[in-house]
Amino acid sequence: MERARSRYAQPRSARLGALVALVVLAGAPACDPGPATPERPGPDVVLIVVDTLRADRLTQYGHSRDTSSHLSRLTDRATRFEDCRSPAPWTVPAVASLFTGFAPGRHRVDAVGAALPEHAPTLASDLQRAGWTTGAISFNPHITRGAGFDQGFDEFLGYRGKAGRAPDLRAMTRRALEWVDDAREDGAFFLYLQPMNVHGPYRVPDDARSALLGRPPREGFEFFGPLMQDLMNRGRVERRDEVTAEMLESLGEQYDTAVHHSAVELGRFFAALDERGLWDDALVVLTADHGEELFDHGGFAHRYSLHREVLQVPLFVKLPDQREARIVTEPVSLVDLRATLAELLELPAPASGDGRSLAPMLRGDPIPDALRDRPLVARGSNPTRFVGRSIRIADDELIVIERSYEGVENAVRLYDLAADPEQRHDLSRGQPRRVEALRQTLRTVEEERAAHPLPERRYRLDPALRRALEALGYL
Numbered sequence: 001m002e003r004a005r006s007r008y009a010q011p012r013s014a015r016l017g018a019l020v021a022l023v024v025l026a027g028a029p030a031c032d033p034g035p036a037t038p039e040r041p042g043p044d045v046v047l048i049v050v051d052t053l054r055a056d057r058l059t060q061y062g063h064s065r066d067t068s069s070h071l072s073r074l075t076d077r078a079t080r081f082e083d084c085r086s087p088a089p090w091t092v093p094a095v096a097s098l099f100t101g102f103a104p105g106r107h108r109v110d111a112v113g114a115a116l117p118e119h120a121p122t123l124a125s126d127l128q129r130a131g132w133t134t135g136a137i138s139f140n141p142h143i144t145r146g147a148g149f150d151q152g153f154d155e156f157l158g159y160r161g162k163a164g165r166a167p168d169l170r171a172m173t174r175r176a177l178e179w180v181d182d183a184r185e186d187g188a189f190f191l192y193l194q195p196m197n198v199h200g201p202y203r204v205p206d207d208a209r210s211a212l213l214g215r216p217p218r219e220g221f222e223f224f225g226p227l228m229q230d231l232m233n234r235g236r237v238e239r240r241d242e243v244t245a246e247m248l249e250s251l252g253e254q255y256d257t258a259v260h261h262s263a264v265e266l267g268r269f270f271a272a273l274d275e276r277g278l279w280d281d282a283l284v285v286l287t288a289d290h291g292e293e294l295f296d297h298g299g300f301a302h303r304y305s306l307h308r309e310v311l312q313v314p315l316f317v318k319l320p321d322q323r324e325a326r327i328v329t330e331p332v333s334l335v336d337l338r339a340t341l342a343e344l345l346e347l348p349a350p351a352s353g354d355g356r357s358l359a360p361m362l363r364g365d366p367i368p369d370a371l372r373d374r375p376l377v378a379r380g381s382n383p384t385r386f387v388g389r390s391i392r393i394a395d396d397e398l399i400v401i402e403r404s405y406e407g408v409e410n411a412v413r414l415y416d417l418a419a420d421p422e423q424r425h426d427l428s429r430g431q432p433r434r435v436e437a438l439r440q441t442l443r444t445v446e447e448e449r450a451a452h453p454l455p456e457r458r459y460r461l462d463p464a465l466r467r468a469l470e471a472l473g474y475l
């Protein structure tokens with residue numbers, strides 16, 4: 001990574017009292033670069049977005065396999081949001097929302113080739129402007145400079161190859177630690193990582209393939225092999241009958257092995273930060289951009305539906321010096337993270353946005369009304385395979401399907417999440433008034449967003465990326 005000094009460093013005298021103490025503590029080990037400078041803002045902030053990690057495959061969210069106890073250095077002393085939703089079932093709009101605090105209906109970075117506008121307000125820009133040294137490593141080929149995701153980062157390491165061939169997380173954390181060792185000399189840093197092992201084809205290095213199950217995952221399921229291509233990308237839904245129990249078992253094992261490997265490597269990364277004296281005082285966020293369907297509703301992968309398994313993501317937030325685990329059950333969204341970090345870090349609140357600060361929940365304060373029962377909207381925008389919207393208010397969730405890979409057109413699905421969290425029973429036929437009320441609220445929210453959008457921008461895909469995305473059904 002090329003290193004450029006922050007152009008925006010400025011004194012942060014307002015926070016000095018507590019922060020100088022914090023810096024002295026953090027700088028105590030032998031490799032202390034020198035006395036803390038009073039200009040140092042703080043704390044260090046680490047944001048990890050594990051691509052395609054659905055919440056319920058983590059041990060902490062109730063998964064029966066021990067996929068993620070290696071994350072305990074974080075999860076034993078973080079707030080776990082039990083019910084965090086992504087506003088979109090794929091990377092580009094989800095990360096755009098996480099970065100900007102705008103919903104997809106407003107930022108419109110919701111297609112392959114769509115880019116964040118220049119000078120987009122982002123989390124990284126907020127932190128850079130306030131004096132943090134900012135760095136990013138993304139192995140997702142959508143999250144690139146060309147698409148404008150580098151805005152606000154002093155250093156941005158992207159990956160331009162095929163999604164399924166992204167480098168391993170070990171390469172990412174090695175690089176990240178080199179960057180940290182350099183960046184910490186300048187003061188507080190903000191590091192964002194987006195690893196890809198949990199994205200198909202669920203690649204795990206040979207020496208780690210037996211770590212979860214005592215043997216490598218069973219073979220039998222081929223990520224976007226001919227059968228999956230036919231089923232998901234050519235609309236041949238009758239081939240669903242050929243998906244066997246052995247294939248599902250294999251898929252689940254492959255996915256969980258990738259989750260476990262990611263947890264092991266992230267656990268090592270957290271330990272390395274701890275060894276450097278950087279862990280206790282850091283603000284750490286671990287989440288995902290979206291989930292993955294593992295045939296929960298007869299399909300596979302993501303960007304083909306708006307069911308829970310593709311929208312519900314893990315969210316852990318460890319505040320500086322937090323010692324105890326907490327749980328928040330109220331539904332929240334990735335859209336909330338920018339406003340949350342702004343409040344926690346005493347940055348100027350975003351001038352506008354669709355998210356709400358979750359800081360009261362993290363502090364254990366009473367939950368404000370604005371965070372209760374608000375509509376959480378998601379949209380699917382895969383032109384040939386799934387176009388639709390969903391709205392969630394409290395326990396009601398309505399999915400409005402314009403068209404889907406299954407050949408469904410202009411249909412709705414209504415679920416009662418309290419009685420039916422896995423969304424097995426569509427209630428829409430028996431409850432037309434509930435459907436209409438949710439549909440009307442959805443329309444109102446989407447119209448308001450469409451009336452005040454960010455400027456639109458597009459970029460040219462290079463041919464290799466275009467071919468790779470075509471092969472995965474993205475185009």
Ligand SMILES: [Zn+2]
Pocket residue numbers: 051052090091092140289290
């Ligand atoms: Zn993704």
